Amino acid sequence: MFDYASIAAVAAVVREGTFERAAVALRVTPSAVSQRVRGLEERLGSILIRRGQPCEATELGRKLCAHYDQVRLLEHDLDPELGRAARHAAVPPVLTIAVNADSLATWFHAALAAFGRQGDVSLDLKLDDEAHTAERLRSGEVLAAVSADADPVQGCRTTRLGALRYAACASPEFIIRHFDAGVNGARLARAPYLQFDRRDGLQARWAREAYGTELAAPVFWVPSTYAFLDLTLSGLGWSLHPVPMVEAHIEAGRLVELPPGLRIDVMLYWTVARLHSGALRGLTQAVKGVASRELGGS
Numbered sequence: 598m599f600d601y602a603s604i605a606a607v608a609a610v611v612r613e614g615t616f617e618r619a620a621v622a623l624r625v626t627p628s629a630v631s632q633r634v635r636g637l638e639e640r641l642g643s644i645l646i647r648r649g650q651p652c653e654a655t656e657l658g659r660k661l662c663a664h665y666d667q668v669r670l671l672e673h674d675l676d677p678e679l680g681r682a683a684r685h686a687a688v689p690p691v692l693t694i695a696v697n698a699d700s701l702a703t704w705f706h707a708a709l710a711a712f713g714r715q716g717d718v719s720l721d722l723k724l725d726d727e728a729h730t731a732e733r734l735r736s737g738e739v740l741a742a743v744s745a746d747a748d749p750v751q752g753c754r755t756t757r758l759g760a761l762r763y764a765a766c767a768s769p770e771f772i773i774r775h776f777d778a779g780v781n782g783a784r785l786a787r788a789p790y791l792q793f794d795r796r797d798g799l800q801a802r803w804a805r806e807a808y809g810t811e812l813a814a815p816v817f818w819v820p821s822t823y824a825f826l827d828l829t830l831s832g833l834g835w836s837l838h839p840v841p842m843v844e845a846h847i848e849a850g851r852l853v854e855l856p857p858g859l860r861i862d863v864m865l866y867w868t869v870a871r872l873h874s875g876a877l878r879g880l881t882q883a884v885k886g887v888a889s890r891e892l893g894g895s
């Protein structure tokens with residue numbers, strides 16, 4: 598039988614990053630948290646937390662945290678029947694989700710808001726590139742993910758949500774400065790551009806599909822959806838953006854869509870653990886409902 602009070606301490610340290618913040622979350626002293634973690638490590642004969650700034654879970658620690666989160670969600674469904682809702686109210690269960698920044702900025706926030714009105718479950722969002730969020734599911738770090746990966750994940754269900762469409766844009770001033778004689782492959786390859794991070798391949802994909810060229814220009818890495826847009830508006834470089842975020846700017850002339858006006862789609866999927874949890878079912882319904890309106894999903 599697991600010592601869930603000790604596992605709860607491990608999960609709190611991993612989530613909060615320090616023993617002190619974990620103690621605040623659990624409403625106990627830091628020494629109590631330390632004793633619970635150390636005692637569990639001694640009983641299991643394995644390190645569960647790598648001490649540092651922040652503290653991080655080992656592989657076994659991550660698996661125990663994932664198990665604990667699942668158990669708490671299942672217990673949460675039983676609380677009303679067992680009369681334990683009041684006891685658990687101080688530390689609600691946590692639902693961990695991996696999502697890409699562009700989805701969060703354009704449509705996923707509406708799903709979270711709809712879900713949040715249904716109950717008292719905490720949400721812990723892990724931001725990552727849509728091509729890599731499924732890996733967080735496979736590692737057990739999260740229970741659900743918005744992903745561009747349609748491959749099955751063991752123990753999970755995958756549902757196609759629809760496509761998030763992107764447009765290549767630049768400011769009028771940038772167009773005059775770099776494309777005064779028109780856009781072609783050679784000029785595009787030399788024009789500065791933005792990437793969200795080093796795994797962001799959308800700009801390179803668009804350049805290949807639109808002009809058959811590879812990008813060799815200066816690149817600016819900007820890991821923020823809104824800063825990405827602001828810096829494009831300011832003329833730092835050209836880049837791709839979700840169409841819902843730039844339509845008004847294009848119509849107002851603050852941004853110019855690069856010819857040939859090729860818009861590319863990123864297909865998104867909702868992958869969720871096969872756990873008989875009311876919270877997961879409610880979140881899935883909210884996600885699918887918003888996606889059906891915003892992404893053309895089923």
